[in-house]
Amino acid sequence: MNYRKSIVLSIALTLLLAGPVTIGPSRVAGDGATTRATGAFTTVFPAEIARATQGDLDIMARFSVTTFTGSLDGTTLSVQTVARDDVVKKKAFQTNTGSFWGTLDDSKPGSFSFIIHLVTDRPFCERGKPCAGPNPISGNLVVVEGTGMDGLEGICGGGTFHMSSTGVGTDYDFTFRFGKDCKANDR
Numbered sequence: 001m002n003y004r005k006s007i008v009l010s011i012a013l014t015l016l017l018a019g020p021v022t023i024g025p026s027r028v029a030g031d032g033a034t035t036r037a038t039g040a041f042t043t044v045f046p047a048e049i050a051r052a053t054q055g056d057l058d059i060m061a062r063f064s065v066t067t068f069t070g071s072l073d074g075t076t077l078s079v080q081t082v083a084r085d086d087v088v089k090k091k092a093f094q095t096n097t098g099s100f101w102g103t104l105d106d107s108k109p110g111s112f113s114f115i116i117h118l119v120t121d122r123p124f125c126e127r128g129k130p131c132a133g134p135n136p137i138s139g140n141l142v143v144v145e146g147t148g149m150d151g152l153e154g155i156c157g158g159g160t161f162h163m164s165s166t167g168v169g170t171d172y173d174f175t176f177r178f179g180k181d182c183k184a185n186d187r
Contacts, residue, residue, distance in 0.1 A: 034157070035176045037104060039070015040169040041161070049079070056087040058127065064096065072174070074102015074109075078116070086127040092120040094139075103151065104176065110152030113144040118161075138162040141174060145182050156182030 049061040059082070066076040078098030085091055096116040103109055118139025125131040141158045148155035159174030 033177070033181075035071075035104060035178075037071035037159075037174040037176060038172065039068060039072060040171050041066050041068045041072075042169045043067075056085050056089075056127075058084040058086070060084070064098075068100070068102065068172075070172075071105055072100070072102060072172070074100055076100045076114075084120075084122065084125075086122055086125040090122050090125065092122055092135075094118045094120065100152075104155075108151030110148060110150035110155075112149070112152050112155050113147040114141050114158070115144060116141045134163070136163045137170065141172070143176070154178045154182060 043064050043066040045062050045064050047063045049063065051061075052059045061079065061081050064076075064078045064080050066078065068074050068076070076098045078096040080094055080096045082092055082094045094117070096118075097113070098116075099111055099113050101109070101111040116139055118137050120135050120137045122131060122135050124133030125135070139161055141161065143156050143158050145156040155176050155178055157174065157176040159172065161170050161172040163170055
């Protein structure tokens with residue numbers, strides 16, 4: 001038997017024994033399906049990066065570490081930019097960029113990047129003083145398409161979050177898609 005025939009025969013035998021194998025992004029849900037993720041998260045702020053004022057605004061940049069429980073089980077590290085107006089608007093406006101690593105339902109561990117925009121109502125706050133009451137938050141998280149890796153490869157989507165009714169932690173409700181349903185993955 002010549003060398004070429006033995007290679008072709010080896011490949012054919014390997015494919016026959018291994019059976020059909022699909023190679024592509026690992027997904028929790030298939031193309032066309034959505035996965036709803038609900039649960040809660042808590043956040044700590046290990047370090048402030050910078051602080052400044054401009055007119056009625058207190059401006060800050062800081063790191064945050066968030067722990068997700070529920071459908072999402074994992075951790076995020078974010079850089080938050082915050083503009084607080086405790087003089088006129090009694091609100092804070094915030095943008096976070098970060099990375100999540102962990103699992104979604106029964107997925108293998110993976111990661112993705114995200115952007116968050118949130119607004120905090122600060123009716124009980126005065127500039128330069130501790131707030132005298134709760135500061136309810138609500139916001140949106142969006143996965144940066146094309147950033148999913150490992151068990152979360154091909155992920156896109158996002159959703160909303162708000163302060164839980166107990167005032168401890170924050171509830172989330174996200175919807176994710178995978179594969180060709182995400183424009184950045186349709187390559």
